[in-house]
Amino acid sequence: MAxxxxxxxxxxxxxxxxxxxxxxxxxxxxxxxxxxxxxASGATEEELDQVRTDLGLDDPLPVQYVGWLGDAVQxxxxxxxxxKLEVRDTISERAPVSFQLMLYAQIITLLIAVPLGVFTAYxxxxxxxxxxxxxxxxxxxxxxxxxxxLLIYLFAVKWNLLPASxxxxxxxxxxxxxxxxxxxxxxxxxxQVAVYSxxxxxxxxxxxxxxxxxxxxxxxxxxxxxxxxxxxxxxxLGLLTVVGVNVGSLIxxxxxxxxxxxxxxxxxxxxxxxxARDYIVLQGLVAxxxxxxxxxxxxxxxxxxxxxxRVRHARASAA
Amino acid sequence: MDTRNDNQMPVGEIVSQGRLxxxxxxxxxxxxxxxxxxxxxxxxxAVALVACGDDDDGGxxxxxxxxxxxxxxxxxxTGGDTGPTxxxxxxxGAAAVTTxxxxxxxxxxxxxxxxxxxxxxxNSQGFNPTTARFGLAGIMIGRAIFDPLMLPDDxxxxxxxxxxxxxxxxxxxxxxxxxxxxxxxxxGSPLVSAAIKANLDAHLASFLTRQALLPVASVDIVDxxxxxxxxxxxxxxxxxxxxxxxxFVAAPSMLADTxxxxxNPVGTGxxxxxxxxxxxxxxxxxxxxxxxxxxxxxxxxxxxxxxDIATRTAALRAGDIDLYHTNNPGEIxxxxxxxxxxxxxxxxxxxTNYVMLNTAKAPFDDVTVRQALAYASNVEEFNTIRNKGIVxxxxxxxxxxxxxxxxDNGYPQFDLDKAEELLAGRDISFTLASVPDTFNxxxxxxxxxxxxxxxxxxxxxxxxQAALINNALVGDFEAYYFRLYGGLDPDNYYHFLIxxxxxxxGAIALNFGRWKNAEWxxxxxxxxxxxxxxxxxxxxxxxNRVHARExxxxxxxxxxxxxxxxxxxxxxxxxxxxxGGFNLPLEIGRHQVSQxxxxxxx
Numbered sequence: 001m002a003x004x005x006x007x008x009x010x011x012x013x014x015x016x017x018x019x020x021x022x023x024x025x026x027x028x029x030x031x032x033x034x035x036x037x038x039x040a041s042g043a044t045e046e047e048l049d050q051v052r053t054d055l056g057l058d059d060p061l062p063v064q065y066v067g068w069l070g071d072a073v074q075x076x077x078x079x080x081x082x083x084k085l086e087v088r089d090t091i092s093e094r095a096p097v098s099f100q101l102m103l104y105a106q107i108i109t110l111l112i113a114v115p116l117g118v119f120t121a122y123x124x125x126x127x128x129x130x131x132x133x134x135x136x137x138x139x140x141x142x143x144x145x146x147x148x149x150l151l152i153y154l155f156a157v158k159w160n161l162l163p164a165s166x167x168x169x170x171x172x173x174x175x176x177x178x179x180x181x182x183x184x185x186x187x188x189x190x191x192q193v194a195v196y197s198x199x200x201x202x203x204x205x206x207x208x209x210x211x212x213x214x215x216x217x218x219x220x221x222x223x224x225x226x227x228x229x230x231x232x233x234x235x236x237l238g239l240l241t242v243v244g245v246n247v248g249s250l251i252x253x254x255x256x257x258x259x260x261x262x263x264x265x266x267x268x269x270x271x272x273x274x275x276a277r278d279y280i281v282l283q284g285l286v287a288x289x290x291x292x293x294x295x296x297x298x299x300x301x302x303x304x305x306x307x308x309x310r311v312r313h314a315r316a317s318a319a
Numbered sequence: 320m321d322t323r324n325d326n327q328m329p330v331g332e333i334v335s336q337g338r339l340x341x342x343x344x345x346x347x348x349x350x351x352x353x354x355x356x357x358x359x360x361x362x363x364x365a366v367a368l369v370a371c372g373d374d375d376d377g378g379x380x381x382x383x384x385x386x387x388x389x390x391x392x393x394x395x396x397t398g399g400d401t402g403p404t405x406x407x408x409x410x411x412g413a414a415a416v417t418t419x420x421x422x423x424x425x426x427x428x429x430x431x432x433x434x435x436x437x438x439x440x441x442n443s444q445g446f447n448p449t450t451a452r453f454g455l456a457g458i459m460i461g462r463a464i465f466d467p468l469m470l471p472d473d474x475x476x477x478x479x480x481x482x483x484x485x486x487x488x489x490x491x492x493x494x495x496x497x498x499x500x501x502x503x504x505x506x507g508s509p510l511v512s513a514a515i516k517a518n519l520d521a522h523l524a525s526f527l528t529r530q531a532l533l534p535v536a537s538v539d540i541v542d543x544x545x546x547x548x549x550x551x552x553x554x555x556x557x558x559x560x561x562x563x564x565x566x567f568v569a570a571p572s573m574l575a576d577t578x579x580x581x582x583n584p585v586g587t588g589x590x591x592x593x594x595x596x597x598x599x600x601x602x603x604x605x606x607x608x609x610x611x612x613x614x615x616x617x618x619x620x621x622x623x624x625x626x627d628i629a630t631r632t633a634a635l636r637a638g639d640i641d642l643y644h645t646n647n648p649g650e651i652x653x654x655x656x657x658x659x660x661x662x663x664x665x666x667x668x669x670x671t672n673y674v675m676l677n678t679a680k681a682p683f684d685d686v687t688v689r690q691a692l693a694y695a696s697n698v699e700e701f702n703t704i705r706n707k708g709i710v711x712x713x714x715x716x717x718x719x720x721x722x723x724x725x726x727d728n729g730y731p732q733f734d735l736d737k738a739e740e741l742l743a744g745r746d747i748s749f750t751l752a753s754v755p756d757t758f759n760x761x762x763x764x765x766x767x768x769x770x771x772x773x774x775x776x777x778x779x780x781x782x783x784q785a786a787l788i789n790n791a792l793v794g795d796f797e798a799y800y801f802r803l804y805g806g807l808d809p810d811n812y813y814h815f816l817i818x819x820x821x822x823x824x825g826a827i828a829l830n831f832g833r834w835k836n837a838e839w840x841x842x843x844x845x846x847x848x849x850x851x852x853x854x855x856x857x858x859x860x861x862x863n864r865v866h867a868r869e870x871x872x873x874x875x876x877x878x879x880x881x882x883x884x885x886x887x888x889x890x891x892x893x894x895x896x897x898x899g900g901f902n903l904p905l906e907i908g909r910h911q912v913s914q915x916x917x918x919x920x921x
Contacts, residue, residue: 082444
């Protein structure tokens with residue numbers, strides 16, 4: 001219990017630090033929201049000052065931040081300077097889109113990486129191992145957007161199998177949703193296959209040399225059972241850690257992929273908010289991303305304890 | 320002087336005469352099927368040329384002229400007609416085309432169906448025309464949901480649309496707008512003069528839009544359908560503003576809802592707003608009570624912003640969208656030769672692409688340096704390399720079709736020796752900046768190479784849009800790559816170039832380049848005070864020559880806009896106005912959408 005309390009306390013400190021830093025950094029960007037909103041149309045200096053006052057932009061940063069934080073804890077994240085839409089609504093519309101994209105990307109990545117990691121470990125040093133290594137690293141070396149355009153060209157333009165840009169909410173059409181997100185998810189996930197599979201491969205090779213695995217083989221268990229039932233689980237801790245940590249890189253990748261495929265998720269919202277100097281939206285989205293990132297990593301920590309009793313015991317004795 | 324090259328479309332020939340051509344597709348590059356689909360539009364354009372007459376005859380618009388409609392709503396454009404004859408009127412002599420256009424009957428529009436329209440950007444400020452900045456995306460959505468007070472005909476002159484008439488008094492100090500009767504907003508409220516006053520008053524109070532309406536002193540209701548707009552100075556071309564963002568009439572209920580109105584537009588247009596998800600889509604459904612009988616043909620239209628060029632192109636090819644607009648030469652060229660798609664193009668009244676110079680500080684406070692930079696600019700090379708050779712070289716803010724446009728206004732033409740002579744060995748260095756997208760960065764690199772051949776030292780920089788605009792406003796730049804101007808009348812950019820709007824460095828000024836010239840100011844002010852078309856033509860031509868001599872900017876090309884569509888999208892730009900005649904087919908990328916229909920036989 002004390003462990004969880006410490007974790008949650010730490011989590012809150014991280015969130016405050018992240019959102020404050022985000023607020024500070026955003027305001028260091030060149031460009032002024034007031035001129036974006038009104039300047040290019042001929043507003044006077046006085047009117048621009050009024051816009052800044054109306055938006056609370058003329059207060060010192062700590063005052064602005066404390067005001068925002070006070071509202072944020074009551075789930076009032078403010079309204080966009082530009083679109084006038086509620087930031088809370090913006091997040092609730094965009095977050096499910098990005099979640100789906102990242103979830104599909106993770107699923108696709110794991111569906112490819114786990115079997116590949118297991119079999120390359122089993123076949124370590126063979127031609128299959130080297131070929132798989134080469135192909136997966138080729139995908140890793142390709143930037144997301146290049147992969148995205150390549151997939152669009154092949155699957156949308158040349159073969160006309162999948163849409164290039166046609167996001168549909170899950171509530172509208174399950175099939176449409178899947179079709180619209182397959183290519184973006186592949187763009188986001190394929191590069192990670194190398195990371196996941198190679199990591200799993202290394203852990204699996206070590207596990208396959210353990211005595212209990214040798215014992216299992218000696219008892220005549222089928223190799224498939226040995227690999228999947230006895231070796232995979234203890235080999236997956238490293239993979240699990242990376243999957244958790246990787247949420248951050250997926251969010252970063254999603255910014256690019258959402259732009260390429262015009263998917264209305266958090267990433268596209270971040271780009272638009274940065275370009276328009278829409279501080280209030282940017283701050284809300286950054287806070288949201290930070291919360292998700294921290295919570296995912298917290299969950300990974302908890303899962304660690306579930307998967308490996310040694311972690312649980314160590315934490316219990318430390319407490 | 321003909322500044323075009325061989326790759327340009329024949330429409331450029333017409334454009335270069337300073338007249339409408341709108342979307343007259345090049346018959347040489349259209350498949351037969353596509354051609355037949357646009358045959359009527361061809362005819363429309365040709366008829367427009369006849370109606371326009373020769374500019375030299377002084378035209379038809381004179382002081383105190385009224386632009387009057389004939390009253391109640393009339394049947395809208397319908398199919399079944401045959402495109403007017405082209406051969407008799409088309410000065411390009413596209414006779415081979417004419418035969419097909421006149422022989423082939425146009426199919427009747429089939430009501431129903433749904434189209435997805437790809438937009439080049441998102442109108443992220445929402446859709447309140449008095450508070451949001453409407454880019455082309457906003458204008459297109461606006462034309463679906465709102466209706467304009469006026470729409471330009473195929474001679475480029477605004478004609479009444481929601482208005483039955485828009486009439487000035489003799490000295491242009493008062494304009495009277497009379498509405499058509501019996502029109503209602505989507506919320507059921509009637510379109511009456513109170514709504515016009517609410518919209519115009521909101522514009523006058525808005526720092527976003529009021530600058531363009533500075534001559535307006537007051538807006539008064541005369542009766543239910545009549546509104547009087549009084550000016551504080553004679554303004555002969557007030558009506559030229561009434562077909563763009565200023566012309567959209569929003570329901571008073573929408574204007575009153577300052578928090579949510581912009582995201583829930585209510586107009587009188589052919590489509591009723593259904594839903595908008597920022598960066599994703601806007602859906603509008605058929606207005607069953609639309610005042611123009613028979614329109615719209617579609618049951619629903621979806622607008623989908625797709626900002627990335629490659630994705631947009633792929634989306635059309637994959638069938639994710641049915642049509643889209645673009646000004647990217649690469650896309651236009653790619654689809655011109657593809658029989659599976661139709662392309663309508665125009666550079667009439669288009670924006671000009673140029674390098675804006677800060678004339679308030681060194682080195683560009685010296686006119687000889689500006690002239691040297693213009694002489695050092697190899698526009699033909701630039702347009703060939705960067706624009707696939709399909710755009711027309713520009714020589715000033717006056718674009719083809721506008722009063723004042725001149726093929727030869729004296730603007731410096733590429734001459735490296737002349738540039739070096741003007742520089743006279745001086746070491747001139749400056750920074751050229753633009754937004755950081757690839758296309759602009761590549762442009763900048765080419766310009767740097769060209770200018771350094773003449774002896775300039777050029778640094779390159781990029782700024783995001785927000786920072787770029789900010790710097791332009793306060794004069795914190797030396798040279799910026801920009802796109803501006805264009806429109807139905809040169810008065811539309813009065814406030815961007817007038818000396819009174821050129822503030823000191825550090826102070827906000829709409830005349831970003833801070834160029835001041837008393838002769839120009841006088842001409843531009845005289846131009847808005849008289850309604851005599853011949854006189855205005857003379858005034859603006861002289862202004863054009865002054866501008867070319869002073870080189871406040873270095874000019875490159877007129878934007879070429881195109882609509883690219885699947886072949887089953889019918890009547891891309893053919894739209895009949897309520898009182899007869901046809902809408903200017905493609906004005907700076909704008910066109911109507913209520914006439915679009917899906918042709919299953921295409």
